Amino acid sequence: MTAPGGPEERRLREELVRRARQLYDRGLIAGVDGNLTARFGSRWVLATPSGLPKNEMEPDDLVLLDLGTGARTAGQVPSEPRVARARRGRIPSSELSMHLTVYAERSDVRAVVHAHPPTAVGLTLSPEEVHLDICPEAVVFLGDVAFAPYATPGTEDLSESLKPFVKRSNTILLTRHGAVTAGDTLAIAHQRMESLEHIAKIYVAARQLGPVTPLPDAEQERLRALAGGTTAEPDLEELVRIVMERVQARL
């Protein structure tokens, strides 16, 4: 049942609240930072509201948006969707347009997470070029991490800044601001955000010891082949677990 008011909406509301709190508890957002959305059915999106700290949010605070009948097809997501249901005083974040840009470009994406992970955002200020393809899980799980140029928050420039990267990347860093991760489930989008910050910390630790080199191309290709070769639709969580077991076994 994917119509509004059904069990899928209730489950997603609870999951969004839980994952937003986890981002807050792990320091990936502070105060009223960040926003999460998840799609269900062919035209519905649940969005975290503007101006509410994520540790105080309840399932009914989420705003239900109707993307309209064209939402099934990529490129037909409206820039200002209709608010179908919202608690009194709750409106979607001004950064919602970033999420809609991702949904418009990627019909496969069902959830988008935007946070301000401090170490990862710090890397956008590095005077050197940063490559995060340094560990197996980064290659397999984060994929091609894009660095979008700075754009003023709260303006359309922000969604325009990430647009060129959305089709090829599920993990986009926004210079001097935050990060956007996408996934075919909310769990995957959320885990990508946590993983991004974790890899950024590894990068910074390694950089203190000297130059940081990427994982060799041949190994990256091997990992990607493994990811693509496990099943028709690779289970990324399972793959990351396997890869990490192998890495730990070598330590």
Ligand SMILES: [Zn+2]
């Ligand atoms: Zn932000």
